[in-house]
Amino acid sequence: MTMVVERPTGRLLEVSELSVVFRRRGQRDVRAVDGVSFTVDSGEVVGLVGESGCGKSVTALAVTGLLPPRGVEVRGQARFGGADLLTLDPRTRRDLRGREIAMVFQDPISSLNPVVPIGVQVTEVLTRHRGMTLRAAKLEAADLLDRVGIPDPKRRLREYPHQLSGGMRQRAMIAMAVACQPRLLIADEPTTALDVTIQAQILELLKDLVRDSNTALIMITHDLGVVAGMCDTINVLYAGRVVESAERRALFAAPHHPYTVGLLGSIPRLDGVRGEPLYTIPGSVRDVLPWHEGCAFTPRCSRRVEQCVAGPPDLTQTPDRSYRCVNPELAPAVGTGVKAAS
Numbered sequence: 001m002t003m004v005v006e007r008p009t010g011r012l013l014e015v016s017e018l019s020v021v022f023r024r025r026g027q028r029d030v031r032a033v034d035g036v037s038f039t040v041d042s043g044e045v046v047g048l049v050g051e052s053g054c055g056k057s058v059t060a061l062a063v064t065g066l067l068p069p070r071g072v073e074v075r076g077q078a079r080f081g082g083a084d085l086l087t088l089d090p091r092t093r094r095d096l097r098g099r100e101i102a103m104v105f106q107d108p109i110s111s112l113n114p115v116v117p118i119g120v121q122v123t124e125v126l127t128r129h130r131g132m133t134l135r136a137a138k139l140e141a142a143d144l145l146d147r148v149g150i151p152d153p154k155r156r157l158r159e160y161p162h163q164l165s166g167g168m169r170q171r172a173m174i175a176m177a178v179a180c181q182p183r184l185l186i187a188d189e190p191t192t193a194l195d196v197t198i199q200a201q202i203l204e205l206l207k208d209l210v211r212d213s214n215t216a217l218i219m220i221t222h223d224l225g226v227v228a229g230m231c232d233t234i235n236v237l238y239a240g241r242v243v244e245s246a247e248r249r250a251l252f253a254a255p256h257h258p259y260t261v262g263l264l265g266s267i268p269r270l271d272g273v274r275g276e277p278l279y280t281i282p283g284s285v286r287d288v289l290p291w292h293e294g295c296a297f298t299p300r301c302s303r304r305v306e307q308c309v310a311g312p313p314d315l316t317q318t319p320d321r322s323y324r325c326v327n328p329e330l331a332p333a334v335g336t337g338v339k340a341a342s
Contacts (some may be wrong), residue, residue: 011038011183012216013063018076018086020055020062020240033059034240034291035076038233040184044213047231049221049263053285055240056220057106058284062086062185064103065093080184099129101176106189108169118145118172119157125179144175148205167198174205181213188220203230224263228252236260239288239296246321256321256328258303295325303327 020033033055040046048056059069063078063085078085080101085093097103105111106160111122122144123137132140134188145153150170161169170190177185186208191199203226210217219230227234227248234251236244236259244257255261262281283300290296294309301308313324 006107010042011039011041011045012080014077014079015039015063016077016079017057017058018062018078019033020058020067021073023071023073032240033062036237036240036242038235038242038245040216040218042183042209042216044233045210045217045219046229047219047221047227047234048226048237049227049234050237051222051285054237056237058190059237060103060188060218060220064097064101064186065090066103068096095129096304098125098182099180100182101184101185101186102180102182104173104177104188104190106167106192108173109161111173112169114161117158117160118164122157122176122179123170125176129180140179141175144179145172148172148175148178149201150175165192167201170198170202171193171205174202174209178209178213178215182215184216185209186218186220189222190219191221191223191226199226206230217303224267236263239285239291241291241296241324242322243325244321244323245296246323250320255329256323256330257297258301258327258329259297262300263331303329 003045009082016037018033018036019031022030022032024030036055036059038046038048038166047057058067062074065085065088067074074086076086080096083269085096088096112118119138122141123132123134126132126137126140127134130137141157142153145156150156150168150171156164156168164172174190176274190206191202194202206217206219207230209215217230219227221227231248233245233247234250235242236257238259244251244255244260251260252264255264259281262279265279266281268278281300287299288296289298289304289309291312294311295301295304298304298308307326313326316323316325316328
C-alpha cells in the first residue's frame with residue numbers, strides 16, 4: 001500500500017476497567033470481561049492474546065458498540081479522542097465506526113452479505129462516511145481492492161462473496177475497513193482458517209497499513225507466533241482479565257504469569273526433540289475460579305500455592321510489565337520457543 005497519511009502521535013485509546021456481563025432470564029449471569037484495562041497509542045500495534053473464551057473479541061465488540069442492546073451490561077471507560085465510546089449516543093458511535101474506528105472480523109464469509117456484490121459493500125462505506133458520489137466511490141473501491149492485492153479488481157467488484165477465495169474475502173474485508181483511513185483498526189483473528197502462505201500475506205498487508213498511515217492496530221489472536229512478528233505491546237487475557245502485559249521483547253524473553261508461560265510452551269519448536277509430545281496446558285478455559293475468590297487460573301496452574309485462593313491477586317507493576325500472580329515465574333522460561341521479531 002502506497003498511501004501515506006500524516007497523523008498526530010500520542011495516546012489514542014484508553015480502556016479502563018471494562019466489564020461486560022451477559023444476563024439471561026432464568027440463567028446464571030456470565031461475566032465475559034472483568035475489569036480489562038489497556039492503552040493504544042497512534043501507530044502502535046497492541047495484541048490481545050488468549051484462548052477462545054478469554055474475552056478478547058467481546059472486549060473489542062464492547063469498545064466499538066457492537067454488542068446487542070439487550071441482555072448485556074457494559075461498564076467502565078473507553079476513551080477515544082477525548083470521548084468515552086461507551087457513553088456516546090448510537091448515532092455518534094455509528095459515525096465513528098468506519099470513519100475513525102474500523103474492524104476486520106474473524107470470519108469474512110459470515111461478515112460479508114452473501115446476496116450483495118462486493119462492490120456494493122465497499123462503496124457503501126465510501127458514500128456513507130466520505131460523502132462520495134456513486135461513480136467516484138466505484139473508482140475508489142476498485143483502487144482499494146487493487147491496494148490490498150486482489151487481482152482484476154473491477155471484475156471482482158461485480159462478484160459475490162461466495163465467488164471469492166477465503167484469502168480474497170479477507171482482503172475485501174480489509175479494503176472495507178481501511179476505506180476511510182481510520183485512526184484505529186481492530187483485527188479479530190484475521191488469519192483464522194487461512195493457509196500459512198495467505199496468513200503471511202494478510203499479516204504483511206496489515207503491517208504495511210500501520211507503517212504507511214500511522215494507523216493504530218489492535219490484533220486479537222490466540223497465535224503467539226503472530227504477535228511475535230506484529231505487536232509492540234502484548235496483553236494476555238484469561239477469564240476476562242489481563243493477567244500479564246508487557247512489551248513484546250520483554251514478554252517473550254521472560255514471561256512471568258504461568259498462563260503466559262503455558263501459552264508459549266504450547267508452541268511447537270523446530271529444534272525440539274523428534275517424537276517428544278507437545279506441551280499442553282491441563283484442563284480447559286472453563287476450569288476457572290471466580291476472580292473474587294482467587295486467581296482464576298488456579299485449577300490449571302502448575303505453580304499454585306495456598307495464597308492463590310486467598311482472594312483476587314493484586315496487579316504487580318514492574319519497570320517492564322504488569323502481571324497478576326502471587327507465585328510468578330521470575331527466571332526466563334525454558335523451551336518457550338518463539339523469538340520476537342526485530
